Amino acid sequence: xxxxxxxxxxxxxxxxxxxxxxxxxxxxxxxxxxxxxxxxxxxxxxxxxxxxxxxxxxxxxxxxxxxxxxxxxxxxxxxxxxxxxxxxxxxxxxxxxxxxxxxxxxxxxxxxxx
Amino acid sequence: xxxxxxxxxxxxxxxxxxxxxxxxxxxxxxxxxxxxxxxxxxxxxxxxxxxxxxxxxxxxxxxxxxxxxxxxxxxxxxxxxxxxxxxxxxxxxxxxxxxxxxxxxxxxxxxxxx
Numbered sequence: 544x545x546x547x548x549x550x551x552x553x554x555x556x557x558x559x560x561x562x563x564x565x566x567x568x569x570x571x572x573x574x575x576x577x578x579x580x581x582x583x584x585x586x587x588x589x590x591x592x593x594x595x596x597x598x599x600x601x602x603x604x605x606x607x608x609x610x611x612x613x614x615x616x617x618x619x620x621x622x623x624x625x626x627x628x629x630x631x632x633x634x635x636x637x638x639x640x641x642x643x644x645x646x647x648x649x650x651x652x653x654x655x656x657x
Numbered sequence: 658x659x660x661x662x663x664x665x666x667x668x669x670x671x672x673x674x675x676x677x678x679x680x681x682x683x684x685x686x687x688x689x690x691x692x693x694x695x696x697x698x699x700x701x702x703x704x705x706x707x708x709x710x711x712x713x714x715x716x717x718x719x720x721x722x723x724x725x726x727x728x729x730x731x732x733x734x735x736x737x738x739x740x741x742x743x744x745x746x747x748x749x750x751x752x753x754x755x756x757x758x759x760x761x762x763x764x765x766x767x768x769x770x771x
Contacts, residue, residue, distance in 0.1 A: 583665060585761035601758065610724075645706055
């Protein structure tokens with residue numbers, strides 16, 4: 544059981560380039576999330592999808608877009624990368640948005656913007 | 658390893674001793690709490706959770722205590738082992754946070770000394 548799978552694991556971009564981070568879960572979860580993790584800070588929510596067909600902004604959505612492709616997949620896109628977006632990005636999922644159940648995380652994408 | 662956790666508080670314990678990691682949460686309306694473990698280069702891993710109608714919950718070698726009066730959460734690890742070395746952080750499920758999403762603490766680095 545793979546859980547939450549993120550690709551790629553590492554990426555280096557130049558300022559202004561675009562890219563899409565991929566995430567897939569095989570736990571039949573309804574809700575999926577994208578976070579960024581920066582040194583000394585807690586995970587910050589970028590966007591989330593409470594259920595298939597819906598997406599909403601989180602705490603730090605500027606510079607990002609998302610697509611909930613189907614129940615399994617939730618992608619994060621950087622249209623024009625900036626050095627401030629250098630971070631580790633984590634995708635997570637859980638059974639439902641209002642459930643008292645934990646989120647399950649992937650192993651992250653380490654992204655550097657030069 | 659990645660730079661996550663550069664400025665985190667560190668708790669150093671001798672192998673075999675008990676560890677206590679503390680967390681202050683922010684919202685008195687939060688009703689569900691989780692402790693995660695994050696090893697270098699990995700995503701957060703669920704350890705234990707507790708609902709707000711409980712004060713204590715025990716797992717295998719771990720205990721979580723919840724004090725709602727002072728909005729404090731603690732994680733106790735019994736007989737700490739080298740494999741417990743990681744960053745530990747708490748999460749609160751806040752009804753008012755972006756559609757009832759989690760707020761994550763920055764974490765504490767646990768270092769187990771031989």
